[in-house]
Amino acid sequence: MNLQTEAEKRYIKDLYEDLLQSFNRPLTDENRQLLEKAFLFANDAHMGIRRKSGEPYIVHPLAVAKIVTSEIGLGTKAAISAILHDVVEDTDYTLEDIENLFGPKIAYIVDGLTKLSGNFDSKQAANFRKMLLTLSDDVRVILIKLADRLHNMRTLDAMPQHKQLKIAGETLFIFAPLAHRLGLYRIKTELEDLSLKYKHPEEYNEIKLKLFNNQEQRKQLVNDFCKPIEKKLKEEGFDIGINGRPKSIYSIWNKMQNKGVKFDEIYDLLAIRIIFNPNEDKSEKRQCFDILSLVTDIYKPRPDRIRDWITIPKANGYEALHVTVMGPEGKWVEVQIRSRRMDEVAERGFAAHYKYKGIESKEKEKEIELNRWFEKIREVLQNSENDALDFLDDFKLNLFSDEIVVFTPKGEMKILPKNATVLDFAYDIHTHLGDQCIGAKINHKLVPFSQKLSSGDQIEILTSSKQKPSPEWLTDVVTSRAKEKIRNSFKKEHKNHIEKGQELLEEAIQSSRFQLSSNTIKKIIRHFSLNTKEQLYANLGMGIIDLDNINQILEKKSENKFVKYWRLTFSKKRPQDDEKTIIDKKKPFLLGETNKDYVLSECCLPLPGDQVIGYVGEEHIVIHKRTCSNAIKIMANQGDKIVTAQWTKFKLFSSLAQIRVKGLDRVGILNDITNIISKQNDINIRSVTFEAHDGIFEGLLYLYIHNVQDLEDLIDVLKRVKGVDSVVRLQTNK
Numbered sequence: 001m002n003l004q005t006e007a008e009k010r011y012i013k014d015l016y017e018d019l020l021q022s023f024n025r026p027l028t029d030e031n032r033q034l035l036e037k038a039f040l041f042a043n044d045a046h047m048g049i050r051r052k053s054g055e056p057y058i059v060h061p062l063a064v065a066k067i068v069t070s071e072i073g074l075g076t077k078a079a080i081s082a083i084l085h086d087v088v089e090d091t092d093y094t095l096e097d098i099e100n101l102f103g104p105k106i107a108y109i110v111d112g113l114t115k116l117s118g119n120f121d122s123k124q125a126a127n128f129r130k131m132l133l134t135l136s137d138d139v140r141v142i143l144i145k146l147a148d149r150l151h152n153m154r155t156l157d158a159m160p161q162h163k164q165l166k167i168a169g170e171t172l173f174i175f176a177p178l179a180h181r182l183g184l185y186r187i188k189t190e191l192e193d194l195s196l197k198y199k200h201p202e203e204y205n206e207i208k209l210k211l212f213n214n215q216e217q218r219k220q221l222v223n224d225f226c227k228p229i230e231k232k233l234k235e236e237g238f239d240i241g242i243n244g245r246p247k248s249i250y251s252i253w254n255k256m257q258n259k260g261v262k263f264d265e266i267y268d269l270l271a272i273r274i275i276f277n278p279n280e281d282k283s284e285k286r287q288c289f290d291i292l293s294l295v296t297d298i299y300k301p302r303p304d305r306i307r308d309w310i311t312i313p314k315a316n317g318y319e320a321l322h323v324t325v326m327g328p329e330g331k332w333v334e335v336q337i338r339s340r341r342m343d344e345v346a347e348r349g350f351a352a353h354y355k356y357k358g359i360e361s362k363e364k365e366k367e368i369e370l371n372r373w374f375e376k377i378r379e380v381l382q383n384s385e386n387d388a389l390d391f392l393d394d395f396k397l398n399l400f401s402d403e404i405v406v407f408t409p410k411g412e413m414k415i416l417p418k419n420a421t422v423l424d425f426a427y428d429i430h431t432h433l434g435d436q437c438i439g440a441k442i443n444h445k446l447v448p449f450s451q452k453l454s455s456g457d458q459i460e461i462l463t464s465s466k467q468k469p470s471p472e473w474l475t476d477v478v479t480s481r482a483k484e485k486i487r488n489s490f491k492k493e494h495k496n497h498i499e500k501g502q503e504l505l506e507e508a509i510q511s512s513r514f515q516l517s518s519n520t521i522k523k524i525i526r527h528f529s530l531n532t533k534e535q536l537y538a539n540l541g542m543g544i545i546d547l548d549n550i551n552q553i554l555e556k557k558s559e560n561k562f563v564k565y566w567r568l569t570f571s572k573k574r575p576q577d578d579e580k581t582i583i584d585k586k587k588p589f590l591l592g593e594t595n596k597d598y599v600l601s602e603c604c605l606p607l608p609g610d611q612v613i614g615y616v617g618e619e620h621i622v623i624h625k626r627t628c629s630n631a632i633k634i635m636a637n638q639g640d641k642i643v644t645a646q647w648t649k650f651k652l653f654s655s656l657a658q659i660r661v662k663g664l665d666r667v668g669i670l671n672d673i674t675n676i677i678s679k680q681n682d683i684n685i686r687s688v689t690f691e692a693h694d695g696i697f698e699g700l701l702y703l704y705i706h707n708v709q710d711l712e713d714l715i716d717v718l719k720r721v722k723g724v725d726s727v728v729r730l731q732t733n734k
Contacts, residue, residue, distance in 0.1 A: 003048060004056050012043065015062045019079065022070035031076040038080040038102065045091040052158035060151060061086060067147035071186065073348050078140045081109040085144060088114045105138075112141035113148070142178065143349075149175045150187055153194040161644045162585045165613055165626075168195040169635020169642075183317045183349030192250035199626050200253070200611055207249045210263050218246060218270055225272060225327050228298050236294060238287075239277040244270050257627060260728030271334045275343045284339045285310045288321045291337050299325035302332060310342075312405050312413070317345050404455040411458075419478050422449045426461045427482035434485055436463040450476040468493075497541030504540045508547035514554045527553045588646035589614050589621060597621060598645075600655060604628035607655050609708030614643040621645075647707075654704040656686065657711055658730040664723045665697040672721055677703065680714045 004012065016039050020027065027035070042061055049057040065082035068074045080102060087093050088110060095114075099107035153171060156164050172195045179188035197204045222244035233240050246269055247255075255266055274291060278284050288310055305324035313319045321337040338346060406414050406425060416424055422442070426449070427434030437449045441460040453459065469489040477483055505524070509516045525536050528545055539545045547553070583589065591598060591608070598614065598621040606612050606625045614621040615634050623645055624631035635642055661673060670690050677683050686702040705711045711729060718727045 008056055012056060012058055012062070015059065015066075019062055019066045019069065022066050023075070023079075024069070024073055025075075027076065034080060034102070035076060035083075038083045041101065042083045042087055045087045045093055049090065051155070053155060054158075057086075057090070060155075063151045063154075064144065064147045067150055067187075068144055071150075071348070072143055072147060072184065074140060074143060077106055077109070078144060081106050081113065081140065082144050082147060084110050085113040085148060109138060109141055109144065112138070113144055139182070142182070143184075146175060146179050146182075146184065146187055146191075150191060153191060156194070156198055160586055161588075162642055164198040165644060166635055166640075166642050168198040169632050171195045172199075173632055173635070179349075183314075183345065185318075185349070186347050187349075189248045189250070193248055196250045196253055202611075203253055204249060207252050207263060211246055211249070211252075211269075218244065221270065221327070221329070221331075222272065224329075225333060229274070229295055232294050232298060233274075233276075233291060236290075237279075238291065240291075241275050242272065243275075244272050246270055260726065271336060273336045273338065273343075275338050275340060278339045278341075284342070288337050288339070292321050292323060295335055295337075296323065296325065299327065299333075301325050305332075305334075314403060317349070320346065404453060404457075406453050406455065407458045409458065409460045416453065417478055420453050421476055421478070422447065422451050422453065422459060422461070423473060424477050424479045424482045425453060425459050427477070427485050428479065429461070431485050433461055433463060434482060435469055435489060436465060436467045438462050438464045438467050494538060498534060498537040499541070501537030501540030501542075505537065505547065508550045512550045512554065514551075520554060523554060523556075524550075527556070583616060583621070583643055585643050588644045590648050591623065591645055592648040598623050601625075601628065601630070603630050605656055605658065607657055607705055607708040607711060608647045610647075612645045612647075614645040616641045616643060654684070654706050657703050657705045659701050659703065659711075659715065659718075660728050660730055661697075661699040661701065661718060661724060661726070663697060663721075663725040665692040665695050666723050669697065669721070669723050670699070673699065673701075673718060673724075676717055676721065677701070677714065680710070680717060682706075683710065683714060 020032070020035065039062070043058045046057040046061075051057055051060060061083045064085065065079045068078050068082045072078075084098060084102070084106065088095055088098065095107055095111050098110050149171060152167065156167060159167065171191050176188050176191040176195065179191060193204075226242045226244070230240070230242055252263065252266060252269065255261070256263065274295075276287065276291065278287055292306075302324040305322070307320075307322035310319050310321060319338070319342045322334060323337075324332050324334050327333040403415050404418055404420065406416060406420075408414065408429070414425065414428055416428060422440040423434060423437055426437040426440075439449050439462045440447055440451070441462065442451065442453070442457050469486045471490070473486050474483060477486065505521070506516060509520060514520055521533055521536070524547070525531070525533060528536065528539070530536050530539070536545075540547070589598070591612070600606055601622050601624045604625040604627070606623055606628075611626045612623050613626055613631055613635065614623055615631075615638070621643065624634070663669070670688075674685065674688065677685055683706075684704040686704060688699065688701050690697060690699040692698075703711075703714075705714075715727045715729065718724055
């Protein structure tokens with residue numbers, strides 16, 4: 001057994017002492033004793049086990065416990081559960097041992113964390129669904145799991161690259177959105193940044209360096225911007241603190257990808273935050289608006305960029321006023337106004353802040369709002385027939401969506417994801433209302449049920465008893481609840497078709513000269529070229545096929561078995577006997593012109609030079625860009641089939657790419673653009689579509705490109721054409 005050295009023992013003891021100092025409230029003697037008991041027990045249980053980094057394993061649970069206490073703000077039970085969270089999975093101790101030593105509540109949390117461990121393949125996705133049901137019982141299970149993931153991301157350097165990609169993809173797909181939905185802004189931001197660090201290391205380091213290089217410039221801007229605000233607010237008697245924070249590396253990178261711009265073209269790298277200690281004689285809301293009024297007296301606001309999340313807070317508890325104003329250097333600056341309490345909720349998440357810190361009666365509404373969200377989650381999760389990975393996709397969408405606030409005809413408020421439609425709203429109220437929805441009146445105007453909603457809309461649903469859901473409806477909704485209800489209606493209808501088809505089959509055979517038997521049914525299945533009796537029943541029930549000629553079908557002789565065998569064996573080309581290429585996941589899969597074992601994905605059109613990953617399919621390795629939404633889903637859900645991939649030099653090879661060009665229309669601009677393309681590195685044009693309206697043109701070009709560097713060079717040249725405003729490479733062909 002590889003025991004701890006004296007230096008490691010001292011280091012572990014120091015970590016434990018740091019944990020004791022990290023609690024927000026003084027520890028009682030009883031809690032201190034329980035913590036020490038858990039620490040000694042876990043340290044002994046993990047003795048001899050080391051992490052990939054070579055550290056003693058106990059370092060990890062202690063680090064997770066400290067994140068739980070200092071960064072999320074949970075208490076003793078959560079810290080003990082974090083210390084013990086890997087004991088049942090990684091050692092010989094059982095859940096019963098945990099319960100006997102530390103009680104049923106801690107055993108319950110540890111059980112939840114144990115079930116939430118592992119990779120997110122389909123089986124683990126199902127486990128994740130089951131365990132999310134614990135949210136309304138004890139959200140600490142999820143909060144500790146987020147802390148566990150955060151520490152794993154902080155120490156991901158020790159893992160091989162293909163594991164780094166898998167874990168980073170998983171983190172972006174599920175854990176960052178979950179942290180966002182629970183209001184854990186700091187943790188969500190760090191999870192995103194660390195995921196980017198391992199998925200796109202070059203871009204991450206480049207943005208990090210540029211932020212570091214313009215640090216002094218930002219400080220000067222903050223000082224120049226904040227001085228008049230600080231002076232004015234202090235004159236008015238406000239106790240405030242003002243700071244300026246740069247946007248996170250991930251949010252900057254994301255904006256660069258979505259808008260097709262470079263770092264230097266992003267103007268809102270900075271947000272100014274005004275945090276005040278409230279005067280107890282006035283409401284926090286009133287004081288926020290007073291500060292807003294004073295700020296906009298100094299700097300002119302952008303009218304369409306004022307956000308009030310105090311009157312109606314976000315579903316995760318976030319409260320603040322946001323306003324974008326024109327700064328002293330002619331640059332837009334976002335100002336966030338919060339009370340000290342609002343800031344604590346925004347940074348740590350009100351799930352922990354309110355649920356486990358002792359809630360005063362006037363704050364009960366916050367807990368009620370959280371519990372409403374938990375109940376919605378339970379509704380989504382209850383149906384176990386859903387495909388687990390589809391569930392994760394839908395759930396992630398609803399976690400990370402911005403929200404809108406809409407109203408019923410009676411004035412009841414509903415919170416829905418951004419881009420929700422009339423149909424989403426109808427299903428949010430009641431399944432029956434959604435199933436029979438034919439349209440709505442939004443603010444007294446008639447609209448179709450596919451109409452997207454905006455904050456402030458008042459919606460009256462219109463129904464018809466003859467209406468029923470159709471498969472096309474799934475494209476008209478965004479919420480998990482609506483999708484689930486629509487799918488359920490199909491399942492119910494499908495079940496009815498099967499039952500009706502079975503009755504029709506039995507009636508037809510009884511009226512024929514033949515007996516009902518398994519052979520009889522098989523003969524009918526073969527006649528209609530179907531695979532199962534369920535397919536036969538469903539087709540009969542839907543009226544796709546009929547059994548009017550049942551006697552002729554059953555009198556037809558079956559094909560001689562020997563003839564059938566001969567035909568199947570020799571009439572088709574035999575599959576190749578070549579063995580599949582053996583993939584070593586520890587090494588990058590090389591992409592070269594002579595390598596025929598891979599195909600380029602059509603969903604994201606990767607070019608030589610793009611950062612890519614490989615998905616090991618049945619016949620080929622499918623190459624995706626790492627930014628591809630499908631690749632992110634694959635990394636999260638099927639990490640065992642992911643390989644790192646690396647381009648070799650290409651000469652004759654070319655791939656299809658798309659670019660969009662926008663600008664001011666003028667005579668000859670299309671000719672200028674196409675001439676440049678044809679002269680640039682032998683780039684060929686497959687198709688060009690240009691449209692102009694009111695002096696503005698937009699062009700979509702499909703080009704055959706040798707590598708990503710050629711494409712970037714072309715984009716730089718096109719941006720210099722007179723009249724061209726933007727040139728963007730499109731991420732997918734969809």
